[in-house]
Amino acid sequence: MNTPTTVSTIISTTAPTNQTEWQALAEKLDFETRAYINDRFVDAQSGNTLTTINPATGSVLAEVASCDDADAALAVKAAQEAFQRGDWARRSPTQRKVTLLKLADLMQDHKHELALLDTLDMGKPISSALGDIDGAISCLRYTAESIDKLYGEVAPTGDNNLGLIVREPLGVVAAIVPWNFPLMMTAWKIAPALAAGNSVILKPSEKSPLSALRLASLSKQAGLPMGVFQVLPGYGHTVGKALALSMQVDCLAFTGSTQVGKQLMQYAGQSNLKRVYLECGGKSPNIIFADCQNLDKAAQHAATAIFHNQGEVCIAGSRLLVENSIREDFVARVVKAAEQMQPGDPLDPESFMGAMVDETQYRRVLDYIQQGQEEGATLRAGGEPLNGPGLFIPPTIFDDVTPKMAVGREEIFGPVLAVFGFDNEDEALALANDSDFGLAAGVWSQNIDRVMRVSRKLQSGQVYVNNWAGPDMTVPFGGVKQSGNGRDKSLHSLDEYTEIKTIWMSLQP
Numbered sequence: 001m002n003t004p005t006t007v008s009t010i011i012s013t014t015a016p017t018n019q020t021e022w023q024a025l026a027e028k029l030d031f032e033t034r035a036y037i038n039d040r041f042v043d044a045q046s047g048n049t050l051t052t053i054n055p056a057t058g059s060v061l062a063e064v065a066s067c068d069d070a071d072a073a074l075a076v077k078a079a080q081e082a083f084q085r086g087d088w089a090r091r092s093p094t095q096r097k098v099t100l101l102k103l104a105d106l107m108q109d110h111k112h113e114l115a116l117l118d119t120l121d122m123g124k125p126i127s128s129a130l131g132d133i134d135g136a137i138s139c140l141r142y143t144a145e146s147i148d149k150l151y152g153e154v155a156p157t158g159d160n161n162l163g164l165i166v167r168e169p170l171g172v173v174a175a176i177v178p179w180n181f182p183l184m185m186t187a188w189k190i191a192p193a194l195a196a197g198n199s200v201i202l203k204p205s206e207k208s209p210l211s212a213l214r215l216a217s218l219s220k221q222a223g224l225p226m227g228v229f230q231v232l233p234g235y236g237h238t239v240g241k242a243l244a245l246s247m248q249v250d251c252l253a254f255t256g257s258t259q260v261g262k263q264l265m266q267y268a269g270q271s272n273l274k275r276v277y278l279e280c281g282g283k284s285p286n287i288i289f290a291d292c293q294n295l296d297k298a299a300q301h302a303a304t305a306i307f308h309n310q311g312e313v314c315i316a317g318s319r320l321l322v323e324n325s326i327r328e329d330f331v332a333r334v335v336k337a338a339e340q341m342q343p344g345d346p347l348d349p350e351s352f353m354g355a356m357v358d359e360t361q362y363r364r365v366l367d368y369i370q371q372g373q374e375e376g377a378t379l380r381a382g383g384e385p386l387n388g389p390g391l392f393i394p395p396t397i398f399d400d401v402t403p404k405m406a407v408g409r410e411e412i413f414g415p416v417l418a419v420f421g422f423d424n425e426d427e428a429l430a431l432a433n434d435s436d437f438g439l440a441a442g443v444w445s446q447n448i449d450r451v452m453r454v455s456r457k458l459q460s461g462q463v464y465v466n467n468w469a470g471p472d473m474t475v476p477f478g479g480v481k482q483s484g485n486g487r488d489k490s491l492h493s494l495d496e497y498t499e500i501k502t503i504w505m506s507l508q509p
């Protein structure tokens with residue numbers, strides 16, 4: 001317990017350029033495996049560990065502390081004490097900004113190491129992981145820069161009163177995140193929560209804890225005060241549940257499945273009615289109208305929208321809705337684009353797709369592929385996994401899908417595209433909105449009237465017009481329906497981590 005960290009520090013001066021160089025860097029890595037509680041790296045109190053495996057090779061990466069209720073209690077106590085001490089919560093926003101920008105700079109210095117940790121831990125291609133780390137850094141910088149530019153309000157009262165509306169941090173925020181974009185999803189939660197002055201406890205996914213633990217040591221180096229940022233690796237049903245049921249946690253910031261999101265709302269009801277912000281699953285429709293001007297570009301985006309990150313993307317464009325008059329031709333273009341997106345060694349910068357995160361997810365995706373065939377969808381590409389040892393599934397495309405089929409309704413979270421045909425705008429909208437989810441949607445058309453009409457009628461947190469997933473940090477990200485109720489990114493993300501307080505003063509006339 002409490003031994004000093006032995007994690008190697010690999011400064012990102014020169015970028016590895018090929019598979020061999022990335023492999024060489026990977027072999028130098030020394031993982032932090034302990035929880036980070038109250039400024040210290042410690043084993044779980046129970047001594048339990050969980051095994052994290054590289055899904056591209058099947059080899060064991062590390063035994064990581066598996067925290068539970070006892071560790072959660074310690075972290076919550078430290079977080080609360082830090083909040084009450086106020087050395088972060090009441091520090092001026094400008095000073096908090098300086099510390100968070102320093103953390104962003106440290107992440108930049110360690111960019112290659114952080115990307116490598118995510119690639120080894122969950123199988124994503126290194127080029128994609130590097131993009132994620134850029135996204136995480138940009139989120140931290142944007143949010144840090146925002147926090148000292150947000151003003152309170154003065155209410156429009158008469159002269160006898162002064163009504164001040166001020167924003168205050170909530171207290172203790174537990175951020176519970178998934179494995180598909182380990183560090184980027186983390187940044188989307190912790191950046192606004194910390195910038196607003198909260199104490200944050202991060203629970204990374206049990207499938208990808210390594211970059212979060214590395215981030216903990218960088219946060220210490222950046223000068224975040226004791227107890228303000230802590231990391232508890234472990235399982236959802238142990239440490240995640242303990243945080244969610246805690247009477248001292250004021251907010252749950254969650255990204256993950258709809259099923260677990262529903263559980264978290266119950267835990268909040270069973271405990272202290274803590275705020276629960278959910279970013280959950282999706283089955284996002286991408287609608288291609290026959291008047292789309294650039295079908296090759298649309299096909300390329302349609303393929304990227306589902307096969308990027310092996311399809312393990314919440315906003316994957318997993319339902320492709322194509323106007324029947326161009327369907328045959330368009331699907332052929334998507335199949336062609338997908339041929340260039342085959343999975344490969346995640347350490348090869350040329351690989352577009354990597355390995356599925358673990359055996360469970362791999363089996364789940366293969367089961368859906370089998371079900372699609374049994375339900376009568378037409379297999380146009382893929383369908384068979386690659387030979388091992390890694391967990392690789394190629395781009396798989398089903399045509400003639402109907403809304404009743406599981407491959408057309410359920411979130412598969414893998415590289416499986418379901419193609420539907422439609423004859424007119426109303427039919428396209430009805431198909432698109434016939435879903436429990438409402439995270440993202442795409443519209444491809446040159447007709448501006450149609451684009452606006454359809455965009456407004458789509459039940460979706462975001463609509464992409466003639467692109468897919470292009471937006472930067474300046475716009476909010478989140479879902480409607482069972483895709484959740486939270487908003488990450490943009491200035492709106494700060495709303496979730498601040499309380500509005502009214503101060504009403506009576507003044508002498």
Ligand code: NAD
Nearest residue numbers: 177178179204205236240241256257260279280281282314
């Ligand atoms: P998951 O719901 O299984 O797990 C997410 C996190 O919740 C993990 O850290 C897990 O340990 C924890 N957890 C599980 N059970 C818990 C419990 N009972 N109490 C507290 N915590 C618990 O999801 P996943 O498999 O890690 O990620 C895939 C899902 O995430 C997909 O549905 C995907 O769409 C969604 N996702 C959504 C977004 C978004 O922004 N909307 C982004 C990325 C991923």
